[in-house]
Amino acid sequence: MHKLLVLYGKPKDPDHFRSYYRDVHVPLAMALPGLRSGSYGFDVAGLGGESPYFCVFEASFDSAQALDEALASEQGQKTVADVPNYATGGVTIVRFDVA
Amino acid sequence: MHKLLVLYGKPKDPDHFRSYYRDVHVPLAMALPGLRSGSYGFDVAGLGGESPYFCVFEASFDSAQALDEALASEQGQKTVADVPNYATGGVTIVRFDVA
Numbered sequence: 001m002h003k004l005l006v007l008y009g010k011p012k013d014p015d016h017f018r019s020y021y022r023d024v025h026v027p028l029a030m031a032l033p034g035l036r037s038g039s040y041g042f043d044v045a046g047l048g049g050e051s052p053y054f055c056v057f058e059a060s061f062d063s064a065q066a067l068d069e070a071l072a073s074e075q076g077q078k079t080v081a082d083v084p085n086y087a088t089g090g091v092t093i094v095r096f097d098v099a
Numbered sequence: 100m101h102k103l104l105v106l107y108g109k110p111k112d113p114d115h116f117r118s119y120y121r122d123v124h125v126p127l128a129m130a131l132p133g134l135r136s137g138s139y140g141f142d143v144a145g146l147g148g149e150s151p152y153f154c155v156f157e158a159s160f161d162s163a164q165a166l167d168e169a170l171a172s173e174q175g176q177k178t179v180a181d182v183p184n185y186a187t188g189g190v191t192i193v194r195f196d197v198a
Binding site for chain 1: 100102103104121138139140141142143144145146147148150151152155157170191192193194195196197198
């Protein structure tokens with residue numbers, strides 16, 4: 001299994017982020033071809049320190065190749081192109097094979 | 100559902116981290132009371148930039164309270180106390196309710 005984590009810094013307008021993310025971006029991401037599961041949360045809190053993130057999205061794919069194909073697809077390009085519309089606090093995206 | 104993410108920076112000795120983590124730390128974490136699922140991966144890669152992390156662990160609990168109880172338990176204290184034994188590249192720990 002291959003995982004994608006999208007880690008969002010605190011946006012300028014958290015309320016706008018929340019509603020745009022829920023209503024527009026998550027439906028785009030959840031329609032990625034090959035997506036096995038996806039979930040997200042707001043108001044990310046730190047443990048033993050402050051949280052550098054406001055929102056986390058995580059998704060599972062069968063393999064690194066399946067994620068590559070999802071990102072290269074039309075839906076993937078639409079999803080990636082939408083990120084600047086709300087992610088005003090920056091975004092860190094990482095991926096890894098589950099051990 | 101409540102999620103815990105443990106994000107490790109690149110350690111001084113990645114091979115030691117790998118073996119210690121797999122053989123000692125993960126068994127401690129997987130025995131946390133109330134843990135619903137847990138998974139991890141090494142060699143975390145960036146997407147559209149460098150990855151600030153080397154290893155990611157993620158875990159699910161029924162609720163924030165269940166995670167609090169897990170951390171306060173004897174097993175939780177043992178698990179947390181073990182982190183400095185291998186996490187020489189720093190660690191960022193965050194938690195959030197799944198929306």
